[in-house]
Amino acid sequence: MFSYKAIYVIVSREFKRFFRQRGRLIVTFARPILWLFVVGAGFARLVNIPSDMNYKQFLLPGIIGMTILFNSIFSSISVVWDREFGFLREMLVAPISRTTIVMGKLLSGTALSVLQGAALLIFSPLLGLKMNLLEFLAMLFFMTLLSVAITALGLFIAAFLTSLEGFNVIMNFIVLPMFFLSGALYPMNVLPPALHYFTLINPLSYGIDAFKHVLFKNNTAFGAEFPLLLDMGLLALFAVAMTILAARFFERKG
Amino acid sequence: MSIIQVTDLVKKYNGLTAVNGISFTVNEGEFFGFLGPNGAGKTTTINILCTLLAQTSGKADVNGFDCLKQPSQVRSSIGLVFQDITLDNELTAYENLKFHCYLYNMERAKAEEGIEAILHVVGLYDRKDDLVKKFSGGMKRRLEVARGLLHHPKVLFLDEPTLGLDPQTRAHVWEFINNWRKKEGITVFLTTHYMDEAEVCDRIAIIDHGKIITCGTPEELKKMIKGDTIYLKTEDDKAAGAEIEKNFGIKTIKLHDSICFNVEAGDKFIPKIFDGLKTAIFSVNLKKPTLDDVFMHLTGREIREDNNSSRVGETLRLRRKKG
Numbered sequence: 001m002f003s004y005k006a007i008y009v010i011v012s013r014e015f016k017r018f019f020r021q022r023g024r025l026i027v028t029f030a031r032p033i034l035w036l037f038v039v040g041a042g043f044a045r046l047v048n049i050p051s052d053m054n055y056k057q058f059l060l061p062g063i064i065g066m067t068i069l070f071n072s073i074f075s076s077i078s079v080v081w082d083r084e085f086g087f088l089r090e091m092l093v094a095p096i097s098r099t100t101i102v103m104g105k106l107l108s109g110t111a112l113s114v115l116q117g118a119a120l121l122i123f124s125p126l127l128g129l130k131m132n133l134l135e136f137l138a139m140l141f142f143m144t145l146l147s148v149a150i151t152a153l154g155l156f157i158a159a160f161l162t163s164l165e166g167f168n169v170i171m172n173f174i175v176l177p178m179f180f181l182s183g184a185l186y187p188m189n190v191l192p193p194a195l196h197y198f199t200l201i202n203p204l205s206y207g208i209d210a211f212k213h214v215l216f217k218n219n220t221a222f223g224a225e226f227p228l229l230l231d232m233g234l235l236a237l238f239a240v241a242m243t244i245l246a247a248r249f250f251e252r253k254g
Numbered sequence: 255m256s257i258i259q260v261t262d263l264v265k266k267y268n269g270l271t272a273v274n275g276i277s278f279t280v281n282e283g284e285f286f287g288f289l290g291p292n293g294a295g296k297t298t299t300i301n302i303l304c305t306l307l308a309q310t311s312g313k314a315d316v317n318g319f320d321c322l323k324q325p326s327q328v329r330s331s332i333g334l335v336f337q338d339i340t341l342d343n344e345l346t347a348y349e350n351l352k353f354h355c356y357l358y359n360m361e362r363a364k365a366e367e368g369i370e371a372i373l374h375v376v377g378l379y380d381r382k383d384d385l386v387k388k389f390s391g392g393m394k395r396r397l398e399v400a401r402g403l404l405h406h407p408k409v410l411f412l413d414e415p416t417l418g419l420d421p422q423t424r425a426h427v428w429e430f431i432n433n434w435r436k437k438e439g440i441t442v443f444l445t446t447h448y449m450d451e452a453e454v455c456d457r458i459a460i461i462d463h464g465k466i467i468t469c470g471t472p473e474e475l476k477k478m479i480k481g482d483t484i485y486l487k488t489e490d491d492k493a494a495g496a497e498i499e500k501n502f503g504i505k506t507i508k509l510h511d512s513i514c515f516n517v518e519a520g521d522k523f524i525p526k527i528f529d530g531l532k533t534a535i536f537s538v539n540l541k542k543p544t545l546d547d548v549f550m551h552l553t554g555r556e557i558r559e560d561n562n563s564s565r566v567g568e569t570l571r572l573r574r575k576k577g
Contacts, residue, residue: 087341
């Protein structure tokens with residue numbers, strides 16, 4: 001059913017494109033730094049934070065989540081670019097299944113997201129959040145789960161988008177609300193109940209919550225809000241469900 | 255042996271019939287032309303044949319495989335050059351070809367060998383490590399044709415392959431396709447609305463409003479138009495005209511510095527003129543009926559009626575329409 005050579009070459013293409021598009025590369029690394037040290041610096045003065053941590057520390061798991069969110073969505077929406085510029089047809093007429101294409105895109109989107117998330121862990125010791133090897137591996141594991149979930153969500157959305165005009169709508173009505181309602185910038189339990197419900201159906205919430213478990217060791221009032229097992233289970237469930245949906249709809253819509 | 259077999263093919267898009275019950279066969283090794291104005295159903299047919307589109311009814315087989323039920327086998331048997339460029343601009347020429355080889359599950363060594371060889375053939379070897387976005391339209395086209403042939407398909411589909419190219423580049427692309435055809439003996443299925451490109455096909459089907467209105471060799475089709483036109487410049491047009499009328503029973507028309515007349519198989523008639531005329535002849539000109547004339551004869555319209563803009567403008571329009 002899968003052609004491994006095809007998956008390999010799709011992934012290798014996405015990597016080449018990622019490292020060749022300098023603008024995207026710069027934004028990728030500048031954006032989290034901007035949030036951590038510029039937005040973070042401002043908010044730190046406003047937010048009444050428990051004395052055992054500072055706001056930049058609080059922001060780190062959220063910013064890792066944001067980086068994964070943006071990259072995963074951007075990677076999967078590249079299907080729409082491929083469609084717009086005709087390259088998708090080159091893949092669609094090849095003797096490979098649609099599922100192979102989805103797997104290639106899923107794998108490349110996930111790998112690039114985890115790579116960027118992992119790069120941000122450099123800030124962890126700088127911000128005074130120490131990690132041992134096991135915790136580092138745990139972070140990689142949760143980042144992978146979250147990346148698969150969001151990339152598959154993006155691919156599912158991309159199956160319905162026939163032109164790039166839909167991209168702005170996705171950005172403003174799905175991606176940004178997901179970011180704001182995920183516990184990335186403030187604990188979810190400070191939100192009014194109506195908005196709090198949204199955080200519960202947002203996969204990013206569980207990803208960032210899992211990061212907080214690992215990074216904060218969960219001994220602070222601003223730490224994780226769900227049990228770690230719940231985070232893991234829901235993320236895995238969401239990842240699998242979205243992958244199946246994306247493959248199904250891609251098969252139909254091509 | 256037939257390699258493409260289409261029977262009663264119908265495709266409807268929300269109430270609009272793009273292809274309306276067409277049937278035809280293409281033989282192995284044949285150069286088959288699918289000719290018709292824009293919107294006649296050419297691209298829809300090609301999309302069904304290359305498994306990108308499911309037909310509403312009817313049957314289409316390529317290389318013995320059913321396009322609807324065995325898409326994977328069909329896809330392995332065919333190569334495609336689309337109307338619009340489908341290369342990745344952010345990759346080099348070499349990387350684009352390598353991507354293709356791996357999609358078609360070619361072995362690495364074989365792929366590399368094939369890529370090097372074909373890049374030499376299309377004259378892009380020196381530019382193989384340049385990003386495709388730096389290529390001209392003609393170079394991109396050549397690269398696409400090369401890519402379509404890399405996996406040694408049985409049938410090469412060319413959907414308006416020279417749209418938007420200047421005449422010199424068009425000739426270059428055709429030279430390469432023809433050489434390859436002679437060498438490999440593959441079947442070529444061409445859609446075009448350029449009559450001069452269709453002239454060189456072994457057989458042509460003319461499609462209009464989703465129906466095939468005629469099918470045959472270019473010679474057969476042109477026989478539907480009675481005769482050729484011969485133009486003569488002579489020492490004394492009046493005398494020459496009288497002689498022709500007397501010796502061959504053909505009425506001539508006097509033009510301002512020549513005479514002309516219609517005759518069947520004009521090329522074979524020319525030697526007879528020299529035998530039958532005492533008046534000195536300065537020049538003989540023969541105008542064969544073109545496929546344009548055939549299309550006009552069958553439909554009462556010109557094939558490019560709605561295509562007055564330049565070819566470049568046309569491609570741009572097509573690109574935009576796609577979005």
